[in-house]
Amino acid sequence: MQTTQTVAACALDELKSATCKVVSIAGKTILVVYDDGRVFALDNRCPHMGFPLHRGTVRDGILTCHWHHAKFDLSSGCTLDPFADDTPSFAVEVRDGMVYVDPRPREPDRRIHWTRKLQEGLQQDLPLVLAKSVIGLVELGAVEDILTLTAEFGLTNRAAGWSTGLTILTAMATLLPTLAPEDRRLALYHGLVHVARSTANQAPHFDLGPLATGETTATRYLEWFRQFIDSRSAEAAERTLRTAIHMNLPQDTIATMLFAACTDHLYLDEGHTLDFANKAFELLDHIGWQHADAVLPALLPHLVSADRAEERESWRHPVDTPALLSAAYAELEAWITEGTRHPQAWSGHEALAEHILDEEPAAMLEAMGRLIRDGVPLRELASTVAYAGAKRLVHFHVSNEFSDWNTVHHTFTYANAVDQAIRRASSPLVARGILDGAMSVYLERFLNVPKQPAPRPSGRPRTAADLLATFDGYGHVEEAAAIVADLLATKHHDQVVTALGHALLREDAGFHQFQIYEAGVRQYERFAHSRLGDDVLIGVTRFLAAHSPTVRATGQTFRTAERLHRGEALHAEP
Numbered sequence: 001m002q003t004t005q006t007v008a009a010c011a012l013d014e015l016k017s018a019t020c021k022v023v024s025i026a027g028k029t030i031l032v033v034y035d036d037g038r039v040f041a042l043d044n045r046c047p048h049m050g051f052p053l054h055r056g057t058v059r060d061g062i063l064t065c066h067w068h069h070a071k072f073d074l075s076s077g078c079t080l081d082p083f084a085d086d087t088p089s090f091a092v093e094v095r096d097g098m099v100y101v102d103p104r105p106r107e108p109d110r111r112i113h114w115t116r117k118l119q120e121g122l123q124q125d126l127p128l129v130l131a132k133s134v135i136g137l138v139e140l141g142a143v144e145d146i147l148t149l150t151a152e153f154g155l156t157n158r159a160a161g162w163s164t165g166l167t168i169l170t171a172m173a174t175l176l177p178t179l180a181p182e183d184r185r186l187a188l189y190h191g192l193v194h195v196a197r198s199t200a201n202q203a204p205h206f207d208l209g210p211l212a213t214g215e216t217t218a219t220r221y222l223e224w225f226r227q228f229i230d231s232r233s234a235e236a237a238e239r240t241l242r243t244a245i246h247m248n249l250p251q252d253t254i255a256t257m258l259f260a261a262c263t264d265h266l267y268l269d270e271g272h273t274l275d276f277a278n279k280a281f282e283l284l285d286h287i288g289w290q291h292a293d294a295v296l297p298a299l300l301p302h303l304v305s306a307d308r309a310e311e312r313e314s315w316r317h318p319v320d321t322p323a324l325l326s327a328a329y330a331e332l333e334a335w336i337t338e339g340t341r342h343p344q345a346w347s348g349h350e351a352l353a354e355h356i357l358d359e360e361p362a363a364m365l366e367a368m369g370r371l372i373r374d375g376v377p378l379r380e381l382a383s384t385v386a387y388a389g390a391k392r393l394v395h396f397h398v399s400n401e402f403s404d405w406n407t408v409h410h411t412f413t414y415a416n417a418v419d420q421a422i423r424r425a426s427s428p429l430v431a432r433g434i435l436d437g438a439m440s441v442y443l444e445r446f447l448n449v450p451k452q453p454a455p456r457p458s459g460r461p462r463t464a465a466d467l468l469a470t471f472d473g474y475g476h477v478e479e480a481a482a483i484v485a486d487l488l489a490t491k492h493h494d495q496v497v498t499a500l501g502h503a504l505l506r507e508d509a510g511f512h513q514f515q516i517y518e519a520g521v522r523q524y525e526r527f528a529h530s531r532l533g534d535d536v537l538i539g540v541t542r543f544l545a546a547h548s549p550t551v552r553a554t555g556q557t558f559r560t561a562e563r564l565h566r567g568e569a570l571h572a573e574p
Contacts, residue, residue, distance in 0.1 A: 006093055006100035015039065015099055022054050026103035030090060033058055033074055040074040041092045041101045047085035048128065049560065050570040076106075082124045085117060085132060111140050118146065118192075122153045125196040127554070131561030134189045146188055147173055148287045154195040155294050159205045161301030162276045163198035164511040165191070170279045171518035173286050178521055179501045186505045189558050190514070207297070208238045210246035218244075218253045222260065229261040232304040237261075238297050245293050254292070255281060255425035258299060262421075263432040266309035266322060267440055271414025273299075273306045274433065275515065278420045309436075314443060321361055321439050328365045328435055333428040335372040343375040349532060352381070353388040356438045357445070364438060378431050382422045383526045385437040386415035390523060392441060393539030395448040398477055398546070404447055405546055409516050411440040412539070416519035419526075455482040455538065457489035464492075464499035467541075471503045471548040480545035481538050488534045496537055497521060500544060508550040516543050 009023045009032050020033045022044050031044040031054050042063065044053050051067035058064075062080070063072045070084030077089030088105035107113050114136035121129035137146050147169065154166050169191030176184050215221075221244040228237035244254055262274040280295050309315045310322040348371075355367055371381060389412030396408055418433035455478070467483045470476040487496050504517050520540030527533035563570060 005102045005104065006091075007103060009041070009092075009099045009101045012039070012094055012097050012099055019058065020054050022052075023101070025101055028103055030101060030103070032092070032099060032101065033063065035061060035074055038074075039092045039094055039099055041090040042072065042074070042077050043088040043090075043105075045087070045564075045567075046070060047079070047087045047132075047564070048083065050564055050568070053087070082120055083126050083129070085129055086113075110136060111142060111145075114140070115142075115145065115149065118149055119153070122150065122192065122196045122199070125200045127193055127196075127557050128561055130192045130196065131189050131558045132565065134185050134192060135561055135565045138185050138188065143173075143176075143188070144287065146192070147283070148291070150192055150195050151283055151287055151291070152294065154199055155205070155298050157199045157202060157204050158298075159203040159301075161205075162280060162298040163195065165194035165196070165198035166283065166298075167276060167279045168194045168511065168514045170283045170286070171514055174282055175501070175518055175521055178497060179505075180498045183498075183502055183505050186555070186558050187501075190505060190509070190554065193554060194511070205298070207293075208235060208242065210243040211239055213243065215243075216247055216249075218249050221247075221249065222253070222257050225257045226261050226264055229300075229303050230264060234300055234304045237304065238300050241297055241300070242293060245296065251289060251292075252425045254296065255421075256427050256429065258296065258303075259421045259425060259433075260427070260429035261303055263430060263436065265306070266315065266325065267414065267436050268306035268308060269302065270307070270410040271417060271440075272410075273302050274421065275413055275417040276302055278417045278424075281424060282420075309440075315439075319361055321443070324361055324365055325432075325435055325439060328369060329432055331369065332372070332431060332435075335369050336378070336428050336431065338373045339375040341375070343377065346371075346376045346380050348376075349380065349384045349387055349527070352384045353391060353532075356385060356388040356441050357391060357448075359442075361439060361442050364442060365435060368435065368438060378426055378434065379419065379422050382415070382419040382434050382437075383523065385434055385441065386412065386419050386519070386523050387527065387532055387536065388441045389413075389415040389437065390520070390536040390539040392444055392448060393543055394454050394481075394535050395451045396542065397448070397450050397452045398475075399450070400447055402546070405543060406512060408444055408447055409512055409543060411437065411444055413515050413519045414440065416522055420522065452478075454535070455485040457485050458482065459489075460486055462486040462490075462492075464495050464502075467496070467499050468503055470545060471507075473549070475546075477542050477545045481542050484538055484541045485534070488537065491529075493524075493529060493533070493537070496541075497524065500537070500541060503544055503548065506552055506555045507548055508552060508554045510547070513544060513547055516540055 007025045010021050015021055015034045023030050029044045031042050033040045035058050046053050046065040048068055048070050051065055053065055056063050056065045061074050063074055071080040072087055077087040079086050091102040093100045114133045117129055118133035121133055172187040172191045179187055224240045225237055258277045262268055262277055277299055280299055284292055284295055315321050356364055392408040415437035418437050421430050462483045470480040484496055504513055520536055524533045524536045
C-alpha cells in the first residue's frame with residue numbers, strides 16, 4: 001500500500017530501459033537511477049556548480065558529474081570529492097512495477113548538515129563549501145555556531161598561534177550590525193576563508209597544562225607572565241597564563257597581563273601583537289569566556305617572537321625615542337595618580353592631535369604628561385592618538401612608495417588597539433601604549449611631505465553608487481575621498497560607513513584592508529558626526545581606494561553559492 005510520503009515517479013521497466021529518468025516531485029527535480037538491479041534517487045543538480053547530473057555517467061554504484069568530474073555514491077548522495085559537497089538523496093520503494101520516491105531528503109536536519117560541511121570546508125580549505133555553510137547556518141540563525149566552530153578550528157590546528165584569519169573573523173563579527181544586511185553573510189564568509197587559508201598546511205597545537213599550585217596572587221602571575229614574555233620563554237609563559245585562567249582570576253586581570261606584556265616593549269610587530277590581543281578578547285565577547293583557555297594562549301607565539309621597536313635604528317636615530325619614552329614611563333603612574341584627584345571633561349582632541357603630528361617628541365611627551373596630570377581621561381588621550389594616526393592617512397601623498405600606505409596604516413590600527421585596550425582594562429602599564437602610539441605618529445611625519453590637502457566639499461550631489469564606482473579603477477584615491485567629503489557634508493555618514501563596508505567585502509581584500517576598516521569604524525563611532533569623525537572616514541576611504549580593485553574572485557564564489565542555495569541554474573542547456 002502506498003504511503004502518504006511517497007510519490008509515483010515512473011514505471012520500473014521504463015527506468016530499466018532508460019537507466020535514469022528526471023522527475024519533478026513536490027517542487028524538486030529528482031534524478032531516479034537504475035544501476036546493478038537497484039533503484040536510487042538523488043537531487044538532479046550537482047551541488048558543486050548546479051550542472052544537471054542526468055548528463056553524467058553511472059558506473060559501479062557511482063555517479064560522475066561531467067562538469068568538474070565530482071563523484072557521488074548513488075546510495076547516499078555523499079561525494080567522494082569533498083570540493084563538490086553532498087547531493088541530497090531520497091528514499092525509494094518499488095511496488096507493483098512502479099517506482100515511488102519520498103521527496104523528503106534523507107538528511108532532514110539542515111543544521112547538522114551545514115555544521116558538518118563547515119568543518120569539512122575548514123579542514124580542506126574549500127571556499128565554495130564554506131560559502132554554502134555560511135548561507136545555510138545564517139538562515140538557521142546559527143551565527144554563534146559559525147564563530148565558535150571556526151575559532152576552535154583555527155586555534156587547535158595552528159601551532160603558530162593566533163592568525164590574521166581569526167582577526168578578520170572577529171572584526172567582521174563585531175561589525176555585523178554596522179554592515180548592510182545583504183553584506184553580513186559575505187562578511188562572515190571572508191572570515192572563514194581567511195581562517196581556513198591561515199590554517200592550511202599548519203602543524204596542530206598541543207596545550208600545556210596549568211600548574212598544580214596554590215598560588216593565587218594576581219600580582220604574582222602578572223610578574224611571572226611579563227618576565228617570561230620579556231625573556232621569550234614561551235612554555236613558561238603559557239603555563240603561567242593557563243594557570244591564571246584556571247584559577248579564575250578576574251577577566252580584567254587576565255587582560256592586564258596580556259596588554260602589559262604587549263606594552264613592556266615598544267610597538268611590538270608594528271602594532272599587530274596588541275591588536276591580536278584585543279581581537280582575542282573580542283572573540284571571547286562573542287563566543288563566551290569559557291573558551292579563554294583555548295583562545296588566549298594562542299597569542300603567545302607572537303608575544304615571544306615579536307619585533308621590538310626599541311631595537312630598530314629608526315626609533316634610535318636621530319632621536320633616541322626609547323630613552324624619551326622610558327623617562328616618561330618612570331613618571332606615568334604618578335601622573336595618572338595626580339590626575340585622578342581632579343578628573344576633568346575635555347574636548348581638546350584636535351589641538352593635541354596637531355601637536356602630535358607636528359611637534360618634536362620631547363615637547364609632545366611633555367604636553368601629554370601635563371594633560372594626564374591635569375585629569376584628562378586616558379581613554380580621551382588614546383582616541384586622540386588614534387585620530388592623529390587617521391590624519392596621517394588623510395594627508396598621505398600618493399607620491400610616496402606604495403608600501404608606505406602600510407606604514408601609516410600600522411600606526412593607526414595600533415593606536416586603535418591601544419584605545420580599545422584602555423577601555424577594556426585601563427592601567428598605567430597599558431597606558432604606555434598611548435605614548436608609544438604618539439611616538440610612532442611622530443616618526444611617520446615624512447610621509448606627509450608633501451602634505452596631501454584634505455578634500456573640501458564641492459556642493460555636488462553624490463551617492464553611494466558614485467563612491468563605489470571609484471573603486472572599479474586603479475588609483476582613484478582623491479576622487480573617492482572627494483565623494484566621501486561631499487556625502488559627509490550632506491549628513492550621509494551611515495551611508496558612507498555601509499558603502500565602504502560593501503566596497504571592502506566585494507574585493508579579494510587582504511588583512512590590512514579588513515583591519516583598517518574595523519579600526520576606522522571604531523574611531524568614527526568615537527567621533528561620530530564631527531569633523532574628526534569625518535577625517536577618520538576620509539582616511540579609511542583613501543587607503544581602501546588605493547588597494548582596489550582586485551580580481552573579486554571571493555565575491556564571485558559567494559554569489560555562486562547564493563544562487564545554488566536559491567535553486568537557480570548556473571548553466572544554459574544546449
